[in-house]
Amino acid sequence: MMGYDEDETRKEYMEGLKNPGEHLLDDEDDFTMFDIALINRQNRALYADCNVRMGEIKFNRFAVIDKDADEFVREGRSSYYRNRKFYGAAYGPRFDFLSENLQNQIIEYLYSSGLRPEIGLCVEYLSWNKEQRLYMAWLRDLYARLFLDQSWTGIKPFTDEQITSVSKSH
Numbered sequence: 001m002m003g004y005d006e007d008e009t010r011k012e013y014m015e016g017l018k019n020p021g022e023h024l025l026d027d028e029d030d031f032t033m034f035d036i037a038l039i040n041r042q043n044r045a046l047y048a049d050c051n052v053r054m055g056e057i058k059f060n061r062f063a064v065i066d067k068d069a070d071e072f073v074r075e076g077r078s079s080y081y082r083n084r085k086f087y088g089a090a091y092g093p094r095f096d097f098l099s100e101n102l103q104n105q106i107i108e109y110l111y112s113s114g115l116r117p118e119i120g121l122c123v124e125y126l127s128w129n130k131e132q133r134l135y136m137a138w139l140r141d142l143y144a145r146l147f148l149d150q151s152w153t154g155i156k157p158f159t160d161e162q163i164t165s166v167s168k169s170h
Contacts, residue, residue: 021034031058032127037073038113045069048110055121062106099112 031053039045045065051058065072095103 004154007043032124034123034127035073036109036110037069039069039073039117043067045073047072052124053119055117055124057117059106059119061091064093 031051034050034052036048036050037045044067047063047065047069049060049063051060092098095106096104
């Protein structure tokens with residue numbers, strides 16, 4: 001049987017004061033995926049596959065799209081696999097496998113092109129907002145199907161006459 005340890009309790013309390021909102025942080029698996037593409041006038045692009053978690057952007061991979069970059073971007077990330085025309089896209093190594101100097105140069109280039117760190121917060125908020133709206137719409141539809149429209153179950157709701165006749169017999 002373990003007894004009360006005042007020193008351990010005090011230590012846990014002091015640790016909790018260091019990061020008071022830590023329990024409010026997102027789950028470590030909670031992230032949003034998005035893509036960034038910088039397209040030049042020759043319709044070529046530098047394409048980045050990114051994640052954002054708690055407002056921090058993490059680059060996964062970069063690709064160079066040699067032709068029809070606008071079409072690639074319009075079709076989204078799955079176009080690389082669906083459309084044979086884009087098999088030639090040169091995917092590079094994972095961003096975190098690059099040298100620190102090269103990582104810094106790429107980040108400077110993206111920053112000079114107008115990509116700011118605040119976009120991570122914006123993307124994450126918009127993603128959460130959309131998820132919340134979709135969830136609320138799903139709940140609304142579920143409620144409507146379960147309680148308002150019983151036709152899909154094959155069970156017909158009671159009519160007012162049936163309800164009053166049952167209540168009169170009891």
